Amino acid sequence: GGSGPSYEELVETQGRPRLRMWLERLQTENLLEAAVVYGYYRCVSDGDTLIILGEEEQELTRFVFPRQRRDRHLCLADFFRPKDSGEVDVIGLQVVTMGNRVAQAAGELFAKDAYRDYLELHGLSVQLTEALAEYWHARVRTELGIGGDESLDDMLKVNIAGCRYSFGYPACPNLEDQAQLFELLDPSRIGVQLSEEFQLHPEQSTSAVIVHHPEAKYFNV
Incomplete structure (x- = not known):
């Protein structure tokens, strides 16, 4: 209700020019170190547990997922073939990162009290990480032979086969499970480390399991 510029005017006069500026700086200053590590693993389920198997079907590790106390009483292990079926299933795992340089650059801006620049660079780098995660998610789905013909509306409403789940979110809330994922993928190869609190570093990184x-849809436990 004020007399200042409208949102649309601010987008054109401030938002888009600032976005172009940051994208150019990311490129010219070589701030992005985009990298991915991913893989497919044999697996079977046993109740609430997903057992990850090696090439000779020996157990490598296991994930124990919480189960809903209401609705369909689901847990993520339900979406994989059970151990007593005699069949082996597959799960996709991935970790993506934008690297440490952009995290350091954002930290330097924060230390200089350049808060607008910090917020813009930090926000953009986090969104680019999520974009890379979704881009690689699409590639994994293609390699698994699912999806590829969904509309943008389907993607936004998650009406797709092959959902991407990250630890710390409702269906798999245990951040401690990042440790097993790290044992399998070794994301240190792309510069991603796991803290004592099971957080990814640099912050501009994200991990996922692809079901x-x-x-398999998103659900709360």
Whole structure:
């Protein structure tokens, strides 16, 4: 209700020029070290537990997922073939990062009290990380032979087969499970480390498990 510029005017006069400036700086100053590590693993389920198997079907590690106390009483292990079926299933795992340089650059801006620049660079780098995660998620889904013909509306509403789940979110809330994922993928190869609190460093990194079952959707536990 004020007399200042409208949101649309601010987007054109401030937002887009600032975004172009940051994208150019990211490129000219070589601040992005985009990298991915991912893999596919044999697996079977046993109740609430997903057992990850090696090439000779020996147990490598296991994830224990919490189960809903209401609704369909789901847990992520339900979307994989059970151990007693005699069949082996597959799960996709991935870690992506934008690297440490952009995290350091954002930290330097914060230390100089350049808060607008810090917030813009930090926000953009986090969104680019998420974009890379979704880009690689699409590649994994293609390699698994699922999806590829969804509309943008389907993607935004998550009406897709092969959902991407990250630790710390409702269906797999245990951050401690990052340790097993790190044992399998070794993301240190792309400069990503795991803190004592099971947080990814640099911050501009994210991990995920990709569940191919067509009925696997996001749900709360």
